[in-house]
Amino acid sequence: MMIKPKIGICTVVMKNLNLGEDDSVCYQKELITSVKRLGFDIVVAEKFISTPEISKETSALFKKEDVDAYILFVGTFTDDKRVMPLITGAGKPVIVWAHDISAFNVSITGAQNIMPNIYDLGLEYRFIYGNFDDKAALRDLYTFSRACAIKNKLSKTKIGYVGGHPSIMTCQTADEIAVKRIFGITLIDFGNEDIITGRQKIGRIESEKKWEEIKKLAGKVKASKENGIITSSTLIYILKMIKEYSLDAISINCFPNLKGQVCIPISLLNDMGIPSACEGDLNSTILMYILHNLSGLSLHLYLSAEWVGVEYTLSPTRSAIFPPLKSVSPVSII
Known part of the structure; x- marks a missing residue:
């Protein structure tokens, strides 16, 4: 399922200074409509931020709702102190939106009061200037919001990392601490032996049934039944691992002990919407997970047969090419 950003919306105004703060009631309604049209979920702070206390309440709301980012709409000119409890307390990227709908609102000058503090604090932000139907402004909002949503999702993501990287592929080496620091991803480490011993516990009848299901996805099958059982029991056990550990994606080092035995399982996992890569390619697994969302x-880590016009061959014992069995035809299993 495509990721759907969850965006907070709030408005800051200064009262009793003849800045037309009442205009912001309609402004915020228009902003809400525009954000909804982008397909985002929204969390709206009903109180306009006119005091530091309301700013603090808004911060608590956005933290509780775990928004991916929030729009701070500058309805009128403002000083910085009334919004800083929100900016420093929410812990989320901020999109400062200024406008020129009415010169009496002096919105852009208010934004200039806020932006230096955000920059100097090293916080993640985006500045947008324009009306609510401005295509450039909405495109900027759409792109930044989706990036924030991916970042927030990655911080909660768990990826199975099976067998590390192949000894023959130093380029696949991954820094697990850096992955956590940069993306926030939690890696769950397994050894290849976990799959090898785990699949042996899968019942013969269950494995045979799964193998028959797999064969129906192919144009023709030349693989032996025993090799097919290895493939199907491997798939069944990997699915059990994913469920037990609540994994969102999985990277499997197939060389040498699982060589050719995870190609079809990985293809089917990707068909199921579970990003998966072989050869311990953790970097590709992360990228596939991001692009999937x-x-x-x-x-899939392959060149589509539909693009190049060739027949793919899948082998439960030796092939390292795995197109999506459900969507590419013809496919042979040998």
């Missing part, structure tokens, strides 16, 4: 589509 941005596109809502299943991704």
Whole structure:
């Protein structure tokens, strides 16, 4: 499913200074409509921020709702102190939106009061200037919001990392601490032996049934039944791992002990919407997970047979090529 950003919306105004603060009632309604049209979920702070106390309440609301980012709409000129409890307390990227709908609101000057503090504090932000139907402004909002949503989602993501990287592929080496620091991803480490011993506990009848299901997805099958059982029991056990550990994606080092035995399982996992990569390619797994969430589509580490016009061959014992069995035809299993 394509990721759907959850965006907070709040408005700051200064009262009793003849700045037309009442205009912001209509402004915020228009902003809400525009954000909804982008397909985002929204959390609206009903009280306009006119005091530091309301700013603090708004911060608590956005933290409680775990928004991906929030729009601070500058309805009128403002000083910085009334919004700083929100900016420093929410712990979320801020989108400062200024406008020129009415010169009496002096919105842009209010934004200039706020922006230096955000910059100097090193906080993540975006500045948008324009009306609510401005295509450039909405495009900027759309792009930044989706990036914030991905970042927030990654901080809660768990990826299975099976067998590390192949000894013959130093380029696949991953820094697990850096992955946590940069993306916030939690890696759950397994050894190849976990799959090898775990699949042996899968019943023969269950494995045979799954193998028959797999064969129906192919144009023709030349693989032996025993090799097919290895493939199907491997898939069944990997699915059990994913469920037990609540994994969102998985990277498997297939060389040498699982060589050719995870190709079809990985293809089917990707068909199921579970980003998966072989050869311990953790970097590709992370990228596939990001692209899957941005596109809502299943991704595969292959060149589509539909693009190059060739017949793919899948082997439960030796092939390292795994197109999506459900969507590419013809496919042979040998």
